[in-house]
Amino acid sequence: MSDGKVTDIAEPLLDGIGREDITITDIRVTPLSYRPSDGSYVHECGPVVLTKVDVNVVEVFTAQGLVGIGPGEGRLTGDVSCLVGENPFDVVRRSLANGLDVACWDIIGKAKGQPVYALLATDTTPNPQVHVYASGGVMWTYYDRGDGKPYGVDALIEEALRYKALGFDTFKWRPGTDWEEAEMTPTKLGDICRKLREAVGSDFDLGLEKKGYDSWTFDECLEIAPIINDLGFLFFEQPMGDEGPAQFEDYLRIKERMPNVMLWGGERFRGLSEARPWLEHQVYDAVQTDCYRLGVTENWRVARAADVYGVRMVPHNWSSSLGTMANTHLVAGVPNGTMCEFFMYPNEFRDGLFKDPYRPVDGMITLSDKPGFGMELIDHPAQRFPYIPGPNTVANPRFPHAWERARAREEQVRRRYAA
Numbered sequence: 001m002s003d004g005k006v007t008d009i010a011e012p013l014l015d016g017i018g019r020e021d022i023t024i025t026d027i028r029v030t031p032l033s034y035r036p037s038d039g040s041y042v043h044e045c046g047p048v049v050l051t052k053v054d055v056n057v058v059e060v061f062t063a064q065g066l067v068g069i070g071p072g073e074g075r076l077t078g079d080v081s082c083l084v085g086e087n088p089f090d091v092v093r094r095s096l097a098n099g100l101d102v103a104c105w106d107i108i109g110k111a112k113g114q115p116v117y118a119l120l121a122t123d124t125t126p127n128p129q130v131h132v133y134a135s136g137g138v139m140w141t142y143y144d145r146g147d148g149k150p151y152g153v154d155a156l157i158e159e160a161l162r163y164k165a166l167g168f169d170t171f172k173w174r175p176g177t178d179w180e181e182a183e184m185t186p187t188k189l190g191d192i193c194r195k196l197r198e199a200v201g202s203d204f205d206l207g208l209e210k211k212g213y214d215s216w217t218f219d220e221c222l223e224i225a226p227i228i229n230d231l232g233f234l235f236f237e238q239p240m241g242d243e244g245p246a247q248f249e250d251y252l253r254i255k256e257r258m259p260n261v262m263l264w265g266g267e268r269f270r271g272l273s274e275a276r277p278w279l280e281h282q283v284y285d286a287v288q289t290d291c292y293r294l295g296v297t298e299n300w301r302v303a304r305a306a307d308v309y310g311v312r313m314v315p316h317n318w319s320s321s322l323g324t325m326a327n328t329h330l331v332a333g334v335p336n337g338t339m340c341e342f343f344m345y346p347n348e349f350r351d352g353l354f355k356d357p358y359r360p361v362d363g364m365i366t367l368s369d370k371p372g373f374g375m376e377l378i379d380h381p382a383q384r385f386p387y388i389p390g391p392n393t394v395a396n397p398r399f400p401h402a403w404e405r406a407r408a409r410e411e412q413v414r415r416r417y418a419a
Contacts, residue, residue, distance in 0.1 A: 012122050013300060019089040020111040026061040027080045027100070029072055032381055033388040034348050042346050045138040046212030047178040047402035052392045053347050055320045057381060058099030060088065066110045069377060070102030071292050071322035092297045095271075101295025102326045109372035116326075116373055120300055120333025128367035130328045132342040132360050133205075134163035135318070137173020138212060139345060142182035143398065153192045157199040163344065164204055167362035170234060170339070171200070172207035178402040179211070186220045190227035197231045205234040207264070213393070214406035215413045216240055221254045229258035235286070238265035241410075242278075246417040251283050264288055267316035272301045279309045286312035286338060291326035292319060303334040317341040320349035321357045325373045328358060328365050340365070353381060 035052035036042065043050035056072025060083075068088065080100065083091060088104035088111075096104070109116045117126045140155040150158050160171045175189055176182065196206065208228060210216055216224075216239035228236060236258065240247060242265055255263055262285035269275040269289050278284055289302045293316075303313040313336045315327040324342065331337035342360055343350060351357040355376045358365045368374040378384065395403040 013120065013297075014093055016122055017089070017108065017112065017119055019087070020108075021064075022066065022087050022089065022107060022111055023063040024060055024083050024086050024088060024091070025063050027083060028059045028061070029080075029099070030057045030059070030382055031055075031387040032057060032349075032353075032385040034352075034385055035388055036346060040346070041139075043138040043212065044141055044177065044396070045174055046176075046214045047396055047399065047406045048213045048393050049396050050392050051394065052388055053319065053349055054387070054392060055322065055349055055353075056099060057322065057353070057377065058097075058103050060100065060103040060107060062088070062107060064111075066107045068103035068106035068110070068372065069322070069375065070099035070104075070106065070295075071320060071326065072097070072099035095298070096295055098291065098293055098295045099322075101297050102291055102322075105296045105326075106372040113371050115329065115367060115369055115371065116296065117329040117332035117367060118369075120296070120330065124333075124335040126333050127337070128332050128369070130331050130337070130365045130367060131339045132168075132328075132363060132365050133170035133172060133207070133339055134166070134168040134344050134363075135172045135341045136163070136344040137171070137209075140173075141177045142184065143177070153195050156192065157196055160196060160200050160204070160206075164200060166360075168360070169203075169363050170205040170207065172209055172235075172237065172341070174209050174212045177212075177396065178399055178406070179214075180405065181399045181402060186223035186227070190224060193228060193231055193233070202232065206231075207235040207237060208233060209237040210239045210241065211406075213403070215410040217409070217413065218250050218254075218416070221250075222257060225254050225257035225261070229261050233258075233261050235262040235264045237263075237288070238267065240413050240417075242266055242268045243414055243417040245277050245281075248278075248281050248283050252281075262286060264314060266302075267293075269302070270294070271298050272305055275302050276305060279306050279311055282309055282311065284311060286314040288314055288316040288341075290316040290318075290323065291330055292317070292323035296326055296330060299330055300334065303330065303336060307334065307336040312336050312338040314339045315341065318343050320347075321351060321353050322349075324350075324358055324365075325354075325375050328367060329373060332367055349385075352384070353378060
């Protein structure tokens with residue numbers, strides 16, 4: 001990043017680690033896809049369905065035999081061959097594509113013989129016991145699919161109770177399929193919230209996110225906020241997106257109507273320079289920047305700046321175990337690391353990419369003390385998950401017109417807050 005303040009925040013981390021003589025010899029990017037073999041969806045949420053999940057595995061090879069792995073969001077752009085011959089300890093000082101930065105941190109940890117989380121904990125005691133929450137609620141529908149399974153609030157309750165039985169203490173969900181088709185309103189959703197709260201009990205935390213592939217309007221937020229406040233929800237997540245400072249006043253008004261509910265957001269931030277105004281004005285109570293998008297270095301900078309303003313770090317983590325790998329180490333290594341999202345929708349990338357993936361036990365992931373991220377890819381991942389070209393998101397065939405309507409609403413929200 002070009003922001004001088006960003007560089008200043010990073011120096012104690014990078015200078016304190018020191019440097020080893022390591023040389024990059026090659027970089028490999030492998031695209032992978034997961035699609036359910038039975039033709040079902042991985043999301044049935046808002047006005048759309050998702051037919052598959054795509055990820056990239058980034059591998060960085062060195063002359064010393066150390067190999068780093070990381071996630072790639074979308075296709076890596078530009079010629080990365082210019083990094084051949086470079087030292088990973090120097091490379092992370094630059095603004096890199098996410099997967100390259102993560103992979104270089106894997107190498108740095110291996111070269112230093114320490115887990116990444118220990119290297120990130122410059123002036124704090126790292127905590128390898130990472131609290132994770134169950135993130136789902138993208139497969140319950142307002143309509144009967146005709147498959148004999150629950151739908152509506154019954155399906156949502158069944159999902160929440162399943163996670164509670166697995167030992168999770170927090171469940172975040174999205175507010176169902178298309179609202180217009182279901183004649184849904186915030187007040188009606190509030191009735192669903194009440195039934196869910198009654199079913200899971202007062203000892204189980206709940207979080208509500210933005211509509212899937214749609215946006216809450218400001219008026220809708222004002223309507224639902226006092227309802228989830230009275231029901232003891234833990235957080236409300238970026239209901240109107242992260243559009244910029246023009247949103248601050250409205251978001252603060254929403255917070256006034258839910259004084260006991262945290263407002264979380266920031267998964268779309270591109271770096272600290274974009275996150276900083278939100279932190280300074282304390283709009284979000286927790287920032288959700290993600291190593292999958294930003295890499296470890298920039299996300300560490302965001303976390304340390306957030307800590308200055310008393311803002312928690314709770315990374316967004318939605319695509320694969322590659323993201324879980326990096327994001328849990330970040331949470332473990334920063335003083336304001338609070339929780340990490342753990343995705344629970346149908347997706348074999350959750351635990352199918354590594355020989356020994358991180359798995360939650362009673363809502364906690366225990367990180368190993370192995371050097372780097374301590375993870376090893378399965379043999380021949382491209383054979384197990386061959387890449388499938390083409391888009392993964394399409395309009396729900398039950399109401400194909402609804403996605404355009406949702407896009408129009410999101411555009412209205414963006415225009416409301418356009419600079």
